[in-house]
Amino acid sequence: MPHVITQACCADASCVHACPVNCIHPTPDEPDFATAEMLYIDPVSCVDCGACVGACPVGAIMPHTALAPEQQDFLGINEALTGTGRPARPQARVPTLVRLGPTRTTLRVAVVGAGPAALYAADELLRQPGVEVTVFDRLPVPHGLARYGVAPDHTSTRAVADLFTAIEDQPGFTYRLGVHVGEDVTAEELAAHHHAVVYATGAGTDRPLDIPGADLPGSTSATQVVGWYNDHPDHADAHVPLDHERAVIVGNGNVALDVARILATDPERLADTSIARHALEALRGSRVREVVVLGRRGPEHAAFTLPELVGLAARDDIELLIDAPGGIDPAAATTRQGRLTMEHLVRIADRPPHDAPEDAPRRRIILRFRTAPLEVTGSSRAEGLRVARTELATGADGRVHAVPCPDSAETIAAGLVLGSVGYRGVEVPGVPFDPETSTIPHRGGRVLDGGGGSELPGLYVVGWIKRGPRGFIGSNKTCARETVNALLADANEGRLPTPGPAARFEELLRSRRPAPATV
Template sequence: MYSPFKMWNGTIRSAKKYACLRTTIRFSSVAKHKVCIVGSGPAGFYTAQHLIKNEPNLEIDMFEKLPVPFGLVRYGVAPDHADVKNVINTFTSIAKSGRLQFIGNVTIGKDVTLNDLRTAYDVVVLAYGAAQDRWLGIPGENFENVVSARKFVGWYNGLPEESNLQLNLNVEKAVIIGQGNVALDIARILLTPIEILKKTDIAQHALQALKESKIRNVKLVGRRGPLQVAFTIKELREMIKLPEVSNRIHLEDRDYIEACIPKTPRPRRRITELMLQSADTKQADVKDSSKQWELIFHRTPLEIVKSENQRSVKALVVGINRLKEDNWENPQIEDTGLRETIPCGMIIKSIGYKSLPLSDELPFDHIKGVIRQKEGRVEGMPGVFCSGWVASGPVGVIASTLQSGHDVGKRILDDLRKGICATSTVKPGRDVILSQLATRGVEPVTFVEWETLDNEERERGKNQKKPREKIIDVREMIDIAKKVQS
């Protein structure tokens, strides 16, 4: 059974030795305030970075529900975007600074309550991201082979809970609903030659399934027009350059788009010009290419249709829209009443993620799927803060979470210095939480233990000529992580 006296170092077997270790992992014997962070994604690490840099007298613990750190950097960022994952080096330096204790495999809201954390720490930072699906609310969303982007991305990235996702890639046509960067990530993974994918850290089960995939046509369906796409130019360029893949960009209102271009800011102008140019130049290649992706605009999903004798999807019925007003920036749409049926054997809904409250007392905006907060301070809960996607909603890149994390870090220090969040009572900090976890049979994973697992994944990757082979079974992860300790 798990013992708190041996968890932080396998050689420590007695309470006396554990007490010595506790002293060494405390960065300062005069530590005044105890902070805990829930979530080890970019928001959690960047908040910690600000605190560590600007206040020496803090003890910081970071709780993570998985046995591994880094959130969407590990389980969201596409396998072929290895350079983006380099941010892990910064997070590792923070974790190994001696100022932060990573405590993985602990789900706040299940193993430990928010109330437990508030009792144990002066400051609680909620940085637990947005790990739920948004729903379209149309008939057929529960049919086989209709999946959310979150599940599909988790599946190819080796997220434990999605590793057994039931998918049928033995179909020719897939539709992705939404035109954001996640939609492009998914389209790219579906169409990239296996020779390229197999050199990435894509999960082995996904690589095998994609190798056998029959998907040749991927349609990205947006409810608004080319001037409102949510993806960015770098990701569009990657799609255009996909080897052995052609594209088709359906432009129904070219004159209007061209007329708007001069009014748009530079990034929007460049991406629109690239779409126009690509719509012109790529048409000739279509017949020669074995695979194709298409951008389809002004289509609202209305219903998913399945074959009569099968349980699987057969088509997506869409309503054709037009923009309500001459406002390219954020136009509303209106239904023309016209309908269209897009045949397909698979549908991936890429319409954004959302968060859920991790406790009933947390003030939460259920419509937006975010914690109710002002400048990172959770409403009505002094000492409780939030940063990253759980605060902002599921928008923004890693660099945006850097800003959010640093801003919230600053507010925490302001409130601590003004005495707003810390009480005069000395808070017990991690010891009481570790004892609770021990009683509840939870096996926390330390950062050193994660590094053991990390090494094992890299070793396994070497055999396959991949950067790593992710381990997807949580029990196996924990066993490997704790191997050096047994």
């Protein structure tokens, strides 16, 4: 096999379009692209040209001869994912970018948010002549979850910042950082001074752990801990107690595994990463030696991805254990990648214990399935988590739910309890918002009003605040293309509002924020 995709894959699909022989799958026009955890390279079709290596924004592709020992599993994964008999195409189809027609004035677009979705949208817009894009963000540093949400030891994923730098260097691109839309300037003021406004505010907060005791000190969210060790301004001062030998994380997505891995890693292994200095010093004094990661359902419903599991299982300094009452049945998975994940879990569960000296036992992570949280226990702080085993039952709504079995309740002693049950978007004052989905209502990227569902001229949405917190960093490229096409089509048809003078907005902004950062 000439080239292999590894766990750093972000489903960006740049490699797909660079490949001259269409050997990278699934492509964006194939039905399983939207749900694939990673792409793969067909070893029979690959001609070893290396075009995909340069196209990958996170360095996820390499020759099979260059794989590190901990990456060898990806040889088997790529081989297992091939052989589907996919029809050969010259390359994947992507939506054609609408061309902006001749204009008498520069098209001024404001983008609210500075994460991957925002920058992909800016990139698509700046491909047109006569377009200026100003990106606003309330934080002093751009790149959103690509900066503050990626674990510090995932250095290859953080390399996507190089792509963002190339976007930022284009003529017509400007940052206004440290400007909070909805407070420093209103949504109405922003719209009044731009032809269009694209909201790309993401899903920056977490869904709460809705059980008794969740508000006790020591019970918080994995999102807050991620922000703490990534030096997010909102979470840099968070209190993360590490004075107990055990921590418990409720939820088993990639964020949960990231946090578990950081808590279980020898701090000196993190010293040369981008981890916040205050977090590194706290981890150096940590007593945590075991992290339990809970999933309400069985292994077939695990929320983490196969690449994340493979990376964690390859760590020789962390003991990874599986607690799956009822067993692990690969046939219960509904996708090929799901079956591969289950097969890896079986192999991990069957591994013999690793010998370690008694005076230096390995830290460990336990993936515990079919377990539901009932209550955070403790008087003045979190001292444990009361849990119960679960079984699946069909509710009155016809949906299958994981139902706790009360007679199986037990308490897991822990000094730190973290909820990791998903992200949600936050409302921007003056912009329509659906509290049920925590998204901005839209039709093809055009923002809809909150009443009759009519389109609001000049307002658009992209990214997680558009479609909910799902997909990878690169998934925002297709999303951005749809939204930008809608904006450009409206511009060509004369449907965009006529804005006030740019100089007047600059005066307004300086009166509210005398020195907004531009980078």
